[in-house]
Amino acid sequence: MSSFFFIIRNMAAWGVVFATSLIMWSAFSHKSPPWFIVITGLGAIAWAMVSAFSHVRRVRLITDRTDSTSFASRHRRRFELPLEADAAFDLVDATIRELPYVESCESSRPNLRVRARVKRMDPYMSSKKGAKEMMGSSGAIRNQVLATVTPGSGTCSVMVICEPEGGAWVDWFLVDDGTNLENMEAISRAITRRTSELRRTEQESAQQTATEKELTVAKLSLLHAQVEPHFLYNTLASAQYLTRSDPARADQMLGHLITYLRRSLPRTEDALSTIGDELERAVAYLEILKIRMGERLDMQVQVPDNLKTVPMPAMMLQTLVENAIKHGLEPVTGGGTVWVLARETDGKVAVTVADDGRGFHDASAGTGIGLKNVRERLKLAYGDAASFAIVANFPKGVAATITVPARGPSGGANA
Structure with a gap:
């Protein structure tokens, strides 16, 4: 009807x-x-x-619709997109520019508007050279597309209008043979396809991030489980020897070992530690080595009390301290000093572990797995808000610094 x-x-x-x-x-x-x-x-x-x-x-x-709206030469359609305004504007702009037979396209990002002129092609006539433009009065009129993006909270609304050039009186005398409806359907399909691709990409990225997080947690669990067997055996052997020669020092060593093991118990998957807890473990570790190494090892700790409650991923400080001993001081006959420093600047806390040992040297270089693990866990926990740097210490040795936000991760997954 x-x-x-x-x-x-x-x-x-x-x-x-x-x-x-x-x-x-x-x-x-x-x-x-x-x-x-x-x-x-x-x-x-x-x-x-x-x-x-x-x-x-x-x-x-x-189309399957047979109402008056479908038969009209002017079409308007609204799309709700789960995107920010700029992302939605880029999607709509690219969609309109890829329409067949676009003559010109003007886009205004500040106003979030896109306007394009489209040739009106004859849908029934074709030649070996391709489709032909409409002839006669219909061919003298071009189609046009106007898209406007309206920002929202986390989402946005896109209004798309496909119509012929000229006033509304044209619609009473001339038809467009469905060309504007065809443009609208093409835009609708393209927006749906691009939105689905963005969602699929986001899901794949989230899945990849979750996989990387699980892998990092597994590495951390393995790190907790290992607790450096040689360190544990050597400490117990030293304590056994000291129980006969120096019971007081044996008791002191076992006390530090208990503190170290207590702080090394695995935490829940997403639980963050604190600088204070990590410092207690690192100091216990250094105190044990100091008893074993004697005057070959000295340590300096400068961490303000107000920074000890700052959240920090577990085992990171311990990794830096172990690297300072293993690669920095142990290869040196005379030993040296390990410094553990913390300072706050502009809402971020920098924790530095430095030594005056061998420094960067091919013979003392490790596999780099521990430092790579530190970087990956910082990325997962803080994104770009945290950083890790390792440089040469002056006059010798190495200084490694972890910088984290003073208030902990904001919206990111905890490592």
């Missing part, structure tokens, strides 16, 4: 123009219009009927 009224409406519009022309001819010339004018008018009405019928048939091929 809607298609019938659409055809009748177009014929009536041309009929009114024809009747008005006849009346004006008779009023000014006082004669009946010549036969060729009458035939031309009737031919125009017949042409309007055929064009409208062809338009209806093609619209039915494009």
